[in-house]
Amino acid sequence: MRDVAPDQDRHLPTTHASLAHGVPPAARATIFALSVAGGISVGPKEGRTLVFGRNRPEVHVCVGEDDPRVSRQHGVLTHTGERWWIRNTGRLPVRLPGGRLLFAEEEPVPLAEGYTPVFVRGSSGREHLLELFVTGADGGRPAARHRDATQQPVLWRLDDDERLVLVVLGQRYLLHEHRPQPLSWRQAADQLAELQPDAGWTPKRVEHAVTAIRTRMSRGGVPGLTREEVGEPVGNALNDNLIRELVLSTTLVPPDLEMLGDT
Template sequence: MEPKLEHPGGLLLPRGHDSLTRGVARAVPGSVHVLALGGGGYAVGPRDGRTVYFGRNRPLVHVCVGEDDQQVSRRHGELTHRQGRWWLSNTGRRPIRLPRSQWLFAEEGAIPLAEGYTPLLVPGSRDREHLLEVYVTGVDGAQPRSRHDADTDPPRPYALTPDEKVMLVALGRNYLLRDPNPKPLTWKEAALRLAELQPDAGWTAKKLERRVSVVRDRLSRRGVHGLTREEVGEPVGNALNDNLLRELVRSTSLAPKDLDLLDWQS
């Protein structure tokens, strides 16, 4: 029989608690708030060894998520405080999705969470995804102030040469057509389209692969996660190109209007 869950030094957040997207009221620096949509949550201050459990089994977790979904593990994950930070571990059967399409699997080590807001998505049955909001209070302990009248920070697209943009548009066609579950074209498919567009450029699948690898390496050196084999693990599959294309779309380095470069709207 598993031991009864305790809540030492913590605060239970009621069902219907406000979303954490706008931060939390003043709290001890380094505190963590964890909230499941519609299911309540938990907040606790920093202390080495403290752990916040989340999963389907309400009596044995601090935050219940996916209570009616058997694809969610009874204890699907945990947040543990050590070395001055909160670390996320996956203890469930299915991976946890973080921002920027990063996935955390059970066999991987814990990863540290940054200060501020982090949404976590726990996959469930029939394409359901269960949202778990996490907010780590910064060093000043204050709630972020409203910026209603401040100028909007513009996106910062990455610099791409004309050839790089054309080849990435070819590879990422499905992302620019707003496919709900886009995948990169194969090297061969994208190279054939490029060869039609630029018959004298000598496009082949191998050439395209080499050129895209150069862009991935450049962005990886700038701090973009998920563009190396070491970061995504095996089997790699489409992960490297998928992460690259999602980042280029997110940063507006690629946009639907760029499909005009290939005269490829459908």
């Protein structure tokens, strides 16, 4: 295991509060890393490396020590170019915020300032949490903003036909089904034809309407809505990403299901 310099370094006990609540004041770009087995905080220095994984004697932060699905050395955190980076060295991917999976063969990913939860998948559906926190210019947690106005989500503008198409396409998400998927073009067109018999709905018309919405939202900054971003095979990924963005932004909400009547 690579040693870390003693200056600004501190071991975190198993009783340490979640890093989601913030960290004590520290030099800018200090990293805190914590699991249920404890953790460590170290100051920034070019080339510094912290190792996390199952083998407690050989890592700086022990993660999933009783779970053989977790690699003995599952990943590293390295300070280079004035930033901290995370790299996966284990057999299984680690999950980053936004559902991003980081595999062993991939390039390291930079960590943003503030709190980052990292999940290491284990046996029998278990997921082991590694909490990371990189301090910013203020050297600690963000300032409390109790009285600030709540920032509203971005609501995407939809006309009546677009909203109806999307509610039909994404109804399983609004119904909170387990692992929902969008309807197929044919399924959506058949249901739309029942709702609006004289509107001339066909699978191609549904596809063109949804593609236009995806294109508009992609230009508006929403990731994961183009084939170039997702890669082949695309499958349902584009429409899945679309519906999830619309639901998370509250552009589509469960009461919209009233548009479907009793069908």
